[in-house]
Amino acid sequence: MAIDWYNEFVDLNYTPARDDLVVLFYFEPAAGIGREEAVGRIASESSTGTWTTLFTMPPRMKALQATAFEIDGNFVKIAYPVALWEEGNAVQLMSGIAGNIFGMKALKNLRLVDVSFPQAYLKHFKGPHFGNDGIRKMMKVAKRPLTGAVPKPKIGFTAKEHAEIGYETWMGGFDFVKDDENLTSVSFNRFDDRVKLMSKLRDKAEKETGETKSAFLNITADTETMKKRADLLAEYGWNYAMIDVVVAGTSSVMTMRDYCSDLGLAIHAHRAMHASFDRNPKHGITMQFLAKLMRLVGVSQIHSGTAVGKLTGSKKESTVIADVLREKKTKAVGTLLLDQDWGKIRNAFPVSSGGLHPGLVPPVLDIYGTELVLLVSGGIHGHPKGTRAGARATMQAIEAWQEGVTLEEKAKKAKELKGALDKWGHYKPK
Template sequence: MAIDWYDEFVDLNYTPDSDEIICLFSCEPASGISMKEAAGRVASESSTGTWTTLFSLPPRMRALQATAFEIDGPYLKIAYPIGLWEEGNAVQLLSGIAGNIFGMKAVNHLRLIDATLPEAYLRHYKGPHFGMDGIRDMMGINGRPLTGAVPKPKIGFSAAEHAEIGFETWMGGFDFVKDDENLTSTAFNRFEDRVIALAKQRDRAESLTGEKKSAFLNITADTETMKKRADLLVANGWNYAMIDVVVAGTAAVMTLRDYCSDLGLAIHAHRAMHAAFDRDPRHGITMQFLAKMMRLIGVSQIHTGTAVGKLVGTAQEARVLADILREKKTMGVPQMSLDQDWGHIRSAFPVSSGGLHPGLVPDVLDIYGDELVLLVSGGIHGHPDGTRAGAAATMQAIDAWHEGVTLEEKAAGSPELKRALEKWGSYQPK
């Protein structure tokens, strides 16, 4: 009598139905396991299988089992029937296609690269509250990237010091001041104090510049505390909340998406801890799949890297991530992503950040275009003439890109940019 039945989860002649979720994996089987055997084990463990044959099964089980239907070298595709998935529960989806399968002895390495989410699954999600157009309307910004900066160092300032740096950032022409991932409510910079101090400086900057100013203030904590912090943001006139979405968890983000939506708050998603599972090219989950999940459950924007700054990621990866977040329909890139039609789900901004300065701005815009949130932090605060001059230099670099002139040509009439180039040139930090 047979012990296992993994081969029943592989059919290389199978044609998926239009309402099935299709997942692309890369796989390195363990010694003595063929790729076909490994594919069957992944499909089995992530759907209706188990390690041994069973005495009996209800007939409907056949309609619920996943099918590995394509194997191409180390890559495999698995189709998952729509009936496997609870409506509107992204947490349960992850428990299936990104759950036990990573710990199986039958695979040395396994990586979830992407998933095509059909309309039958998408219809149960709201996606981002605003979309990119809604964010631009909210901020009154068109024809250029949205800009922001973290006071640097990322943690250590008092609330008053943080707010003063924020004021200088806004006065240099930037739109947003941003908390970083590990600044929540510390003894030396309580969340409530920072919210109030920044609001006063925001009002001052708006009065002086006539421009809308805002901030990404980090509410990350347990869900009930995040709700209270979101309430405080609204009470002080803010239109954004920031969440460390990976460490907070999918369920918390889903809860806060609706809570913030009811308050009129957009969500800035920081991806802290993502590289713990997406940096190894052989194992874990890709950043493109994480970005897709975050758009699905409704953040307004998420960090996607720079390709030219201090964080890992290529220009092609940045473009794929940007398309996944911004476009209504995307065509798959071999071995990197799958086709996706987002239907009613609104767009989200990619956020480029990490080791940027004015000299790198054209390189980033060549990759992303205008539809992004551009965060330049150390690269403004380290300007020889201070934060305000650094922000102005960055805005001048953006103007140069739009005008089609080199930074050196622009710097001839832009002293802030000239000083920035004297310090950094085109240096790419590591």
């Protein structure tokens, strides 16, 4: 008599239905477990199966089970009937395709690489409120990257000091000033104080430059507190809120997407804690899927790496993540990405940040083009002439790339850029 039924979740002749979600996993079976048994266990545990055969089941169960249909080395594609998933509930989706399966003893390693969402699933989500064109219209920036900086060090300044650094950042030509991931409302820099002081200097900078200025102010907390902080941002005329989306959780991001949209606020998504589950290439969840998930639930932008700065991530990975966020359709890329048609879901910006300075601007733009948010923080505040000169040097580096000239050539007539190159050159932080 059969004890388990994992083999029933594997059919290498199966063709996914139009409405199936297809998930790409990397897997390594534990000792003594065959490949087909391993993928059968993944499909079973993430859908309608359990560890043993059952006495009776309704006939419809067969039509609801997931099917492992393609195995290529250590990669498997599994198709899931759309009926398994609650409409518009990305949290429930994650409980299935990224839930108990990561703890199965039959697997040595398991990594969720990507998911292809059918229109039948996508239609229940709103995606980003503005889309990239809407953000550009809001900021009145057309043909260059959007730019921003974090006051550095990332935490320690008073609200007044933070706002003053922000003013210098704006006056150097940058669009945004950004809180970093661990600055929320601390004893020496309360959120309410920071909002009020930043608002006053934003208005001053806009009047003096004639440009639109904004900030990514970090509202991350419990959901009710985030709502109150979003209300304050709207009251003071801001157009963005920042959330640490991984630590806050998918459910709170879903709630805040609608709440912020009603207030006219875009969401800047910081990915703090992502590397705890995406850095190991053999286990966890990929950054490209996290980016896809956040576009689905509706953030306007999310950090995606630089490939040339201080954080991990290759050029290919950064490009893939950028495409997932920006493109209406993406084609499969080897074992990194599946086909995806986003339908009516608007796009979002990739955010390049982490160890950048003016000398690294051209290689970042070679990877991303101009459709990104470029954050250069320590690389402006460390400029020999200060924050304002550092921001100007970065804007000059962007101009050089757009003009097709080297930074050294541009620096002959751009003293701020020359000062940056004299200090950092093209150094890549480690």
